[in-house]
Amino acid sequence: xxxxxxxxxxxxxxxxxxxxxxxxxxxxxxxxxxxxxxxxxxxxxxxxxxxxxxxxxxxxxxxxxxxxxxxxxxxxxxxxxxxxxxxxxxxxxxxxxxxxxxxxxxxxxxxxxxxxxxxxxxxxxxxxxxxxxxxxxxxxxxxxxxxxxxxxxxxxxxxxxxxxxxxxxxxxxxxxxxxxxxxxxxxxxxxxxxxxxxxxxxxxxxxxxxxxxxxxxxxxxxxxxxxxxxxxxxxxxxxxxxxxxxxxxxxxxxxxxxxxxxxxxxxxxxxxxxxxxxxxxxxxxxxxxxxxxxxxxxxxxxxxxxxxxxxxxxxxxxxxxxxxxxxxxxxxxxxxxxx
Ligand SMILES: [Zn+2]
Numbered sequence: 001x002x003x004x005x006x007x008x009x010x011x012x013x014x015x016x017x018x019x020x021x022x023x024x025x026x027x028x029x030x031x032x033x034x035x036x037x038x039x040x041x042x043x044x045x046x047x048x049x050x051x052x053x054x055x056x057x058x059x060x061x062x063x064x065x066x067x068x069x070x071x072x073x074x075x076x077x078x079x080x081x082x083x084x085x086x087x088x089x090x091x092x093x094x095x096x097x098x099x100x101x102x103x104x105x106x107x108x109x110x111x112x113x114x115x116x117x118x119x120x121x122x123x124x125x126x127x128x129x130x131x132x133x134x135x136x137x138x139x140x141x142x143x144x145x146x147x148x149x150x151x152x153x154x155x156x157x158x159x160x161x162x163x164x165x166x167x168x169x170x171x172x173x174x175x176x177x178x179x180x181x182x183x184x185x186x187x188x189x190x191x192x193x194x195x196x197x198x199x200x201x202x203x204x205x206x207x208x209x210x211x212x213x214x215x216x217x218x219x220x221x222x223x224x225x226x227x228x229x230x231x232x233x234x235x236x237x238x239x240x241x242x243x244x245x246x247x248x249x250x251x252x253x254x255x256x257x258x259x260x261x262x263x264x265x266x267x268x269x270x271x272x273x274x275x276x277x278x279x280x281x282x283x284x285x286x287x288x289x290x291x292x293x294x295x296x297x298x299x300x301x302x303x304x305x306x307x308x309x310x311x312x313x314x315x316x317x318x319x320x321x322x323x324x325x326x327x328x329x330x331x332x333x334x335x336x337x338x339x
Contacts, residue, residue, distance in 0.1 A: 003297065003300070004293065004297075006307065007093070007293050007296050007297065007310070008091075008092060008093040008293065009093060010093060010310070010311070010314050010335065011093065011095055011314070011318070011330075011331040011334040011335050012092070012093055012094045012095065012292065012314055012317065012318075013094065013095070013096045013097065013098075013279070013314075013317040013318055013321045013323060013331070014089065014094050014096075014097040014098070014281055014282065014292050014317075015097070015098045015223065015246075015248050015279050015281055015317055015320070015321055016098075016100070016225055016248035016250055016279070016281025016282070016283055017085070017097060017098075017099055017100065017281055017282055017283065017284075017285065017292075018099070018100045018101070018102075018173075018283065018284050019081060019082065019085065019099050019100065019101045020065065020068060020069045020072070020101070020102065020105075020284075021065060021068075021283065021284025021285070021286075021287055022081070022085045022088075022099075022282075022284065022285055022286070023068050023071070023081050023084075023286070024084065024286045025046060025049045025050045025053055025286060026046060027080065027081060027084055028049065028068045028071055029042060029045075029046055029049055031071035031072065031073075031077050031080070031081075032071045034073075034077070035071060035073045035074070035077070037067075037070050037071050037073075038067075039052070039064075039067045039068065039071070040052040040063055040064055040067050052064055053286060053287055053289075054289070055287075058257060058258075061256075061257070061287065064287060065284070065287065069102075069105060069106070070109065072106060072111070072119075073111065073115075074115065074119070075115055075118045075119040075122065076119070077119065078115070078116065078118075078119025078120060078123055079119050079122045079123040079126060080123070081123070082099075082119070082120065082123025082124060082126070082127055082135065083123055083126045083127055083130065083131075085097075085099065085127075085135075086123075086126075086127030086128075086130065086131040086133040086135065087130075087131055088285075088291065089131070089133045089292075090131035090132065090133050092291060092292055092293045093293075094133065094292060095132070095133060095134065095327070095331060096133070096134045096135075096136075096318075096321060096323040096327055096331070097133065097134075097135050097136075098135075098136050098137070098138050098168045098169070098200075098321065098322065099135050099136070099137055099138065100137075100138040100139075100140050100171050100173065101120065101137055101138070101139055101140070102139070102140050102141075102142065102173065103116055103139055103152060103155040104141070104142070104145065104148040104151055104152055104155070105142065107151070107155075108148075113155060113158060116155070117158060117159055117162050117163075120137060120159065120163070120166070121159075121162055121163040121166065123135075124163065124166055125163075134323065134324070134327060135166075136165075136166055136167065136168035136322060136323075137156075137159065137166055137167050137168060138167075138168055138169050138170065138171045138200050139152050139155055139156045139159070139167065139169075139170055139171065140152070140170065140171030140172055140173040140201075140202075141170070141171070141172050141173070141185055141188070142172075142173060142174035143172050143173065143174045143175060143176060143177075143180045143185075143202075144174055144175055144180055145174070146180070146181060146182070146183075146184035146185050147184065149184050149185040149187070149188035149189070150184075150187075150188045150191075152170065152188065153170065153188045153189075153191050153192040153195075153197075156170060156192060156195075156197055157195060160195075165324070167197055168197070168198055168200070168322040169192075169197045169198030169199060169200040169222075169322065170188075170189055170192045170193075170197050170198070170199060170200065170201075171200045171201055171202065171225065172185060172201035172202055172203070172215070172219070173201075173202050173225070175206060176202060176203065176205055176206030176207045176211055177206065177207055177211075178207050178208075178210050178211055182214055182218050182219070183218075185219065186218040186219055189218075189219050189220065190220075193220055198222050198223070198322055199215075199219045199220045199221045199222055200221065200222065200223050200224075200225065201215045201219050201221050201224065201225060202224070202225030202226055203215035203221070203224050203225065203226070203227060204224060204226055204227040204228055204229040204230050205225070205226035205227075205228065205229070205254070205257075205259065207229070208229045208232050208233075209229060209230060209232045209233035209236050211229075212224060212227055212229070212230050212233075212236055212240075213233075213236060216236075216239065216240070216243070216245065221245060222245065222246075223245060223246040223247070223248055223279075223320060224240075224245060224246070224247050224248065225248050226247070226248065226249065226250065226253075226254070227240070227245075227247040227248070227249075228247065228249060228254060228259070228266075228267055228268075228271065230247070230271075230276075231267055231270055231271065231274070237274050237276065240276055241274065241275050241276055244277055244320075245277070246276075246277040246278070246279055246316065246320040247271060247276055247277065247278050247279070248279055248280075248281045249268055249271065249278050249279070249280055249281070250280070250281045250282060250283040250288075250295070251263050251266045251268060251280070251295060251298060251299060251302075252282070252283075252288045252289065252290040252294070252295060252298065253281075253282075253283035253284065253288045253290075254266060256287075256288045256289070262302075263298045263299065263301075263302040264302040264303075266302070268299065268303065269303050272309075277316050277320060278313060278316060279313065279316050279317035279320060280292065280295045280296060280299065280313060280317070281295070282294075282295055296310060296313075311335060314335060315332070315335060318331045318332055318335065319332075
């Protein structure tokens with residue numbers, strides 16, 4: 001069996017991928033034309049846009065990310081990008097994904113909550129019907145916009161009322177720095193957690209250990225987006241291990257955004273050696289020139305992972321996901337099945 005066939009056959013989950021950042025250039029172009037939106041580089045047609053997906057700085061990345069986000073206007077647009085992500089997930093053997101979406105970014109440019117809810121709900125139903133992939137949502141707050149936190153929780157409650165069980169949790173994303181006040185987000189998260197949503201913030205990517213401590217203490221994080229900078233503080237590493245707080249590690253994203261020069265220089269082996277729970281994610285796959293299978297392949301190449309190590313990473317993802325219990329049990333059974 002080839003390596004790709006082995007990796008594809010494993011029953012996988014993906015717990016760190018952004019819906020807006022998962023939109024492939026061809027789909028973005030189609031939506032931009034449909035809605036009369038200008039995309040960076042798109043004057044040069046598909047090739048120009050593909051070139052814009054190879055950016056040189058965080059600013060270029062944000063420009064592209066915001067531009068692509070603006071292509072989502074109608075129920076059909078949102079449905080299409082959800083179904084296209086499910087198509088790629090199914091082809092890679094991903095059966096369950098927790099997909100992050102930033103509702104207030106779209107609400108702020110005039111898209112109604114009804115359009116967003118309907119697009120996500122119909123996309124999710126179609127993803128399951130056509131590809132057998134189960135999606136649950138993580139609705140995130142932009143860290144620099146804490147005043148949007150309560151409305152994000154309201155949005156999540158509205159989504160759950162419309163499509164019960166579709167919301168896994170709440171996230172915090174956007175630029176990370178220690179100086180953003182977290183009180184308003186912490187209050188909103190408390191309300192969200194009381195309603196049954198998990199706390200799944202990004203932390204320990206653009207800022208260090210202090211930001212992770214805040215995510216753990218003030219937000220009650222049960223997993224961390226990235227979290228790779230926890231190694232700066234041994235007490236923090238002990239806390240993450242004792243509380244079994246999983247790190248959603250996205251190696252290619254970290255390299256493209258300049259945290260580490262290469263995958264080989266990524267501290268992933270140190271995180272595993274420290275006994276931390278780690279799952280792999282692709283973050284914004286086409287924008288970082290990757291997908292989940294490629295993340296596994298790059299780690300195998302860089303760190304010489306055996307099949308058993310790969311299986312253990314896959315297992316952690318399944319165990320620490322919020323997949324429905326029967327699906328979890330089925331995936332673990334298939335992971336342990338001989339051959
Ligand atoms: Zn992310």
